[in-house]
Amino acid sequence: MSERFTISTSRNIFFGGSVFFLLVFLGLTMGTLSGLPERDNRANITPQVALGKKVWENNNCIGCHTLLGEGAYFAPELGNVYGRRGGADGGLEFIRDWIRAQPSGVEGRRQMPQFNLSEEELEAVAQFLKWTSEINTAGWPPNREG
Amino acid sequence: MHYQSQAVARLYFIGALGLFVGQILFGLILGTQYVIGDFLFPAIPFNVARMVHTNLLIVWLLFGFMGAAYYLVPEEAETELYSPLLAKLLFWVFLVAGALTVLGYLLVPYAGLARLTMNDVLPTMGREFLEQPTITKIGIVIVALGFLFNIGMTILQGRKTSINIVLMTGLVGLAVMFLFSFYNPDNLVLDKYFWWWVVHLWVEGVWELILGAILAFVLIKVTGVDREVIEKWLYLIIAVTLITGILGTGHHYYWIGTQEYWQWIGSVFSALEPIPFFMMVLFAFNMINKRRRNHPNKAAALWAMGTAVMAFLGAGVWGFMHTLAPINYLTHGTQITAAHGHMAFYGAYVMIVLTIISYAMPHLRGHGPTSGDQSQVLEMWGFWLMTVSMVFITLFLTGAGILQVYLQRMGETPGSFMDVQEKIAFFYWLRLFSGLVFMGGLVTYLASFFTKAPAGAAAEVSA
Known part of the structure; x- marks a missing residue:
């Protein structure tokens, strides 16, 4: 690097550049937050859906599954499981029955633990996954297999 | 070692390496569960093992960063550490809190742990990488504040070098961004949006400042190149890091x-994120070429160059591979992400911590610049075994990921998740085998600390 390019020049690029892009990022965040209500399906967050999210978290579901593509990659995507498993035509029931029936016990196959959820918790987590499937995710996932 | 108080770093480095072993053991369990689904079930379900694997990684890297700070800050500031006692105390607090948390993961069902630690009061658990009970998170904040106070006071009392300022900026940023882990709204979209402020702005933001500062410190020591030159590079690299990385957060949105x-903001800015890593490669190799001394610690120089190259490949190249929105549409949440995650974390953060350990440990043990030829040879074997096996882990996961994308998301008749997983199991077997080689490399590396001390080692006083 040339002699004219001093250490204080590069320090200024660092502090100036970082602060500038941090401010741009904060501005974009404000824009995003103000537009989110139209996309994130928040009108439908009932106390039951909120309880469902807590059940989801308290049992560390993200440790095996992905939700909107984020999480572990050991078990299927659940952001669209409601639609994949029947939607209005039995999606909620499928989710509840599936969780109740675990583990499958099939030898050598990946096993989902039995979480001993109450009926209230089962219904809540199913409603939470239904709610999640109704978020506007810009067309992701590419198909129903997730 | 120039200052007695630098000795506290040794405790942190030993703790870090101990947890590293635990992390790899659980990695092997996970790799086995990928091919033998019911392995260790129900004693250690996959989600528990994964939580232990990732949390141990984070904690041992934090130990490594703190050890690095305790070692290099006094030397840079040319003064003793403000309080070595506080540093030792915080080490044990953090270690015990970490151990209790991991035991909690392993011995109690996660929902029970949530009840036990009263997660309902301030629910923060159950989100990827932030699975720690709220009380542990509060403990992390307290340890971080004590640590920053100790390091900050030391810097204030002494010489304020660019390396210390950059390191401190990175460490303060680390602590500040972690505070977003306490924000967990019912709205999943908002939850995810700010979850990334911890995760992305750590690993693709402030952690890179810490990485740059440690790398610059070791390069000054190993090459003897003028501080002016090295610090100019350092500022320029981290400038480009944050200029691209802050808006690069968009690739998660x-x-x-x-x-x-x-999709536009994230694609454009994260496509530029490899640049600072490429600059780091140029930086490391240029400095080594311009070296004014032949430092006997060849292993430390190898780790430094290795960090730059592997960080560029893992974070830069493998990140770029799936960061453009139209590609990410297909690869999001597949084994491609896992491939990138493994090489990026190893290349950038594992290797930088092993770089500073490589440089500092011989001094900390009173051996002088190296711990002898035998130790150097073993360490370099460890370097190559771990690095090459990590390259293979990444390649096999990439192979699995490409097939997964094709079979599950591209065909006329897409396969279901589990059907596809069975079809690509061959690659998981190869990954597991590479993982075993990695463990062999780690054992070889650790063996380098148990060789006979070099003759005349007593010349430098051990603390």
Whole structure:
């Protein structure tokens, strides 16, 4: 690097550049937050859906599954499981029955633990996954297999 | 070692390496569960093992960063550490809190742990990488504050070098961004949006400042190149890091409910994120070429160059591979992400911590610049075994990921998740085998600390 390019020049690029892009990022965040209500399906967050999210978290579901593509990659995507498993035509029931029936016990196959959820918790987590499937995710996932 | 108080770093480095072993053991369990689904079930379900694997990684890297700070800050500031006692105390607090948390993961069902630690009061658990009970998170904040106070006071009392200032900026940023882990709204989209402020702004933001500062410190020591030159590079690299990386956060906002314009912002800025890593490669190799002394610690120089190259490949190249929105549409949440995650974390953060350990440990043990030829040879074997096996882990996961994308998301008749997983199991077997080689490399590396001390080692006083 040339002699004219001093250490204080590069320090200024660092502090100036970082602060500038941090401010741009904060501005974009404000824009995003103000537009989110139209996309994130928040009108439908009932106390039951909120309880469902807590059940989801308290049992560390993200440790095996992905939700909107984020999480572990050991078990299927659940952001669209409601639609994949029947939607209005039995999606909620499928989710509840599936969780109740675990583990499958099939030898050598990946096993989902039995979480001993109450009926209230089962219904809540199913409603939470239904709610999640109704978020506007810009067309992701590419198909129903997730 | 120039200052007695630098000795506290040794405790942190030993703790870090101990947890590293635990992390790899659980990695092997996970790799086995990928091919033998019911392995260790129900004693250690996959989600528990994964939580232990990732949390141990984070904690041992934090131990490594703190050890690095305790070692290099006094030397840079040319003064003793403000309080070595506080540093030792915080080490044990953090270690015990970490051990209790991991035991909690392993011995109690996660929902029970949530009840036990009263997660309902301030629910923060159950989110990827932030699975720690709220009380542990509060403990992390307290340890971080004590640590920053100790390091900050030391810097204030002494010489304020660019390396110390950059390191401190990175460490303060680390602590500040972690505070977003306490924000967990009912709205999943908002939850995810700010979850990334911890995760992305750590690993693709402030952690890179810490990485740059440690790398610059070791390069000054190993090459003897003028501080002026090295610090100029350092500022320039981290400038480009944050200029690209802050808006690069956008590449996580494509499909989580946020607006489509993030596809443009995220694609453009994260496509530039490899640049600072490439600059790091140029930096490391240039400095080594211009070296004014032949430092006997060849292993430390190898780790430094290795960090730059592997960080560029893992974070830069493997990150770029799936960061453009139209590609990410297909690869999001597949084994491609896992491939990138493994090489990026190893290349950038594992290797930088092993770099500073490589440089500092011989001094900390009173051996002088190296711990002898035998130790150097073993360490370099460890370097190559771990690095090459990590390259293979990444390649096999990439192979699995490409097939997964094709079979599950591209064909006329897409396969279901589990059917596809069975079809690509061959690659998981190869990954597991590479993982075993990695463990062999780690054992070889650790053996380098148990060789006979070099003759005349007593010349430098051990603390």
